[in-house]
Amino acid sequence: MKDTTIDYALRATWQAVAKMYNEEAGKQDSTMATGFTLLSIDPEKGSPSTALGPKMGMEGTSLSRTLKSMEEKGLITRKPNPNDGRGVLICLTEFGKEKREYSKEVVLKFNDTIRKNVKESDLEGFFKVIGVVNEFISEKKIYTDNVSTN
Amino acid sequence: MKDTTIDYALRATWQAVAKMYNEEAGKQDSTMATGFTLLSIDPEKGSPSTALGPKMGMEGTSLSRTLKSMEEKGLITRKPNPNDGRGVLICLTEFGKEKREYSKEVVLKFNDTIRKNVKESDLEGFFKVIGVVNEFISEKKIYTDNVSTN
């Protein structure tokens, strides 16, 4: 729970980023998740909705709700996927393409700013730790007693 | 949106940790937020609810809901704060104290496991980057054009 625990650092920091992103998105009457979704859609050809979830780290079920609201806001249209009758092709409207540019700037600016203000070696350490956390979680190495913690 | 962006790394990684924590908490019919709250409460003297939010990085308004459900589950009791008629003292029941131990193990095991499997220098880099992100956000240095991004 202290500042120096890895879980707290991830939690507090992600929440701060999310809050900031939501504020920036809010200036355009949008949300963070909508912004991420806009960025995941191919602005030229559209994207099958199955492609979006993995790309942005969102479950299909969460995505479904976001897409619904995006459709209602006129950001996207759904077209039947010619290659799969079950699937849908998500396409950006002109309005959606505009908003996509804004989201892109917001995300780029954040990442560029941080990258310019940390040492390359620190960034490597950051991604190393991130990598280990994800590896240990996805391979369920933590709560199964096959890794010593003492 | 790529694996190598800082925002995506934070988002995906925190969500993975949160999911794992919720699974572990679920084994005890609990949730992650409940576990964090249990850990934030002084098991001996109880804690004024104002102390909990800052300690665990939760807004008072979110906390209020969690505390309500924790009270319903018999994990905590509220006592009037003798020093402040507006405030409440959150105290653990015996049941709450038991569950607190479990939460403690879950959190410790995660942090210990990761620490034992990353290099000290990488961990330092990790916390450096975390520090810069939080600093830039809290001081609003990112979207105000007082920091060069080019």
Next chain:
DNA sequence: GTAATTTACTATGCGTGCATAATAAAATAT
């Protein structure tokens, strides 16, 4: 070709973060 399985959604409910607003009790100002 029909049946069983898999895959692509969609709907719904819960937990939780945030914003806003309301209430009540300090604390402060006068």
Next chain:
DNA sequence: ATATTTTATTATGCACGCATAGTAAATTAC
């Protein structure tokens, strides 16, 4: 002492992650 402001807490609504369950279309198994 009374009026104003601040602080502690709760209530409520929206967004969104996840889990579960359901529907429909494709794939496979036979």
